[in-house]
Amino acid sequence: MSARPTFDHELEQLNTDLIKMGTLVEEAIENTITVFQTQDYDLAKTIVEHDRQINDMEKIIESRSLSLMLRQQPVAVDLRFVSTALKVVTDMERIGDQAADIAELLTHMDGSHIYTVIQHIPDMAKNTKQMVHDAIAAFVQLDLELAGRVKKQDDVVDDLFNRVKDEVIKILKTDGAPVDSGIDFLMIAKYLERIGDHAVNICEWLEFRLTGEINHTKLL
Amino acid sequence: MSARPTFDHELEQLNTDLIKMGTLVEEAIENTITVFQTQDYDLAKTIVEHDRQINDMEKIIESRSLSLMLRQQPVAVDLRFVSTALKVVTDMERIGDQAADIAELLTHMDGSHIYTVIQHIPDMAKNTKQMVHDAIAAFVQLDLELAGRVKKQDDVVDDLFNRVKDEVIKILKTDGAPVDSGIDFLMIAKYLERIGDHAVNICEWLEFRLTGEINHTKLL
Numbered sequence: 001m002s003a004r005p006t007f008d009h010e011l012e013q014l015n016t017d018l019i020k021m022g023t024l025v026e027e028a029i030e031n032t033i034t035v036f037q038t039q040d041y042d043l044a045k046t047i048v049e050h051d052r053q054i055n056d057m058e059k060i061i062e063s064r065s066l067s068l069m070l071r072q073q074p075v076a077v078d079l080r081f082v083s084t085a086l087k088v089v090t091d092m093e094r095i096g097d098q099a100a101d102i103a104e105l106l107t108h109m110d111g112s113h114i115y116t117v118i119q120h121i122p123d124m125a126k127n128t129k130q131m132v133h134d135a136i137a138a139f140v141q142l143d144l145e146l147a148g149r150v151k152k153q154d155d156v157v158d159d160l161f162n163r164v165k166d167e168v169i170k171i172l173k174t175d176g177a178p179v180d181s182g183i184d185f186l187m188i189a190k191y192l193e194r195i196g197d198h199a200v201n202i203c204e205w206l207e208f209r210l211t212g213e214i215n216h217t218k219l220l
Numbered sequence: 221m222s223a224r225p226t227f228d229h230e231l232e233q234l235n236t237d238l239i240k241m242g243t244l245v246e247e248a249i250e251n252t253i254t255v256f257q258t259q260d261y262d263l264a265k266t267i268v269e270h271d272r273q274i275n276d277m278e279k280i281i282e283s284r285s286l287s288l289m290l291r292q293q294p295v296a297v298d299l300r301f302v303s304t305a306l307k308v309v310t311d312m313e314r315i316g317d318q319a320a321d322i323a324e325l326l327t328h329m330d331g332s333h334i335y336t337v338i339q340h341i342p343d344m345a346k347n348t349k350q351m352v353h354d355a356i357a358a359f360v361q362l363d364l365e366l367a368g369r370v371k372k373q374d375d376v377v378d379d380l381f382n383r384v385k386d387e388v389i390k391i392l393k394t395d396g397a398p399v400d401s402g403i404d405f406l407m408i409a410k411y412l413e414r415i416g417d418h419a420v421n422i423c424e425w426l427e428f429r430l431t432g433e434i435n436h437t438k439l440l
Contacts, residue, residue: 059434059437063438066299066300066303069289069299069303070295070296070299073293075290076290079286079289079290080286083286083289083306086303086306086307087306087307087310090307090310165403168403169399169400169403172392172397172399172402172403173399175395177392179389179392179393180389182392183385183388183389183392183406186403186406187410190407190410214279217279218283
């Protein structure tokens with residue numbers, strides 16, 4: 001009996017795990033945005049708890065990828081897939097972490113009304129959520145064109161971060177400004193901006209998985 | 221002729237590359253601290269330029285690791301080394317990025333006197349630099365005990381970040397506070413805190429390389 005069916009099965013299992021982890025990460029960022037809008041602090045606590053699940057998934061996928069490399073010694077496109085899995089989970093785990101960091105900040109805040117004062121935070125959140133959704137969809141569906149769009153959207157998010165920063169600075173320059181909340185919102189914007197970066201990384205790993213190149217540099 | 225000498229040579233080359241990249245990253249963070257102290261903005265520009273070199277090293281090491289996996293199909297301890305190389309370069313590259321981000325902020329700042337006003341920034345910089353140095357030394361010398369110390373030092377850096385945050389908030393609450401510089405210093409502190417996290421990651425990857433476990437979880 002050939003070892004191939006088992007190998008194929010293991011590759012499929014790895015893909016299923018990645019999809020599962022991707023779903024958890026997407027949920028985390030969606031829930032974070034809901035907390036923004038509803039100030040539902042029980043949900044915020046759930047995000048922090050679910051982050052442990054995401055961390056566990058990272059370890060499981062790393063373990064599976066390494067074990068697969070060790071036993072099956074994949075080559076070419078399969079090796080690219082397995083080594084990509086090993087890298088992409090780090091970005092997904094980071095997105096989960098940062099969603100949890102945002103949730104944690106939100107539970108300690110009283111000035112959630114600033115959400116509307118700082119106009120570009122909702123925009124940032126919406127764009128970042130879309131980037132994460134598209135990056136994971138692109139990775140799972142092997143959609144290079146969608147991945148390209150995510151990379152372009154990152155410029156929008158970076159630009160929005162600078163607008164939020166300017167807005168926070170303007171608010172902090174007024175007398176009796178809510179300094180603590182202002183700082184927390186700036187941190188939240190920074191986390192959103194980083195989440196966008198990780199979505200881009202996921203797209204670059206898809207590029208590598210499909211072409212062996214990242215940003216036109218041949219890796220394998 | 222056995223393929224082993226070539227394989228050993230390639231593993232050695234990979235190790236040399238990692239040491240070279242580690243040296244560049246350490247230099248980046250050392251130079252960043254010098255800019256803090258001397259306001260030497262030419263040096264700040266050099267850090268940003270050198271970051272490109274660090275990014276190139278990341279691509280070279282990734283490429284070498286993947287190519288080595290593909291051609292030599294390493295097993296056991298060798299596979300752990302090669303797959304660790306693939307992960308650890310991401311953390312090193314991020315440290316370089318964040319040093320460059322700090323340097324960039326410093327070149328645009330006028331309020332460098334705050335360096336002394338915000339008392340805990342120099343402490344943070346000193347501790348973070350030590351963590352990066354020790355993490356890379358531990359990884360290169362396979363020193364698990366040193367790696368353990370780095371992980372403990374991270375609590376100190378996290379604590380210092382919270383102190384800096386409190387100091388910045390206190391300053392921003394005074395009339396006519398230098399809001400822009402305050403915000404920039406908070407960002408710098410955040411970058412230093414993240415650098416500490418990446419140093420910890422490097423130590424965890426050493427743990428995996430030597431034991432197949434991270435935080436007592438068996439990965440391989």
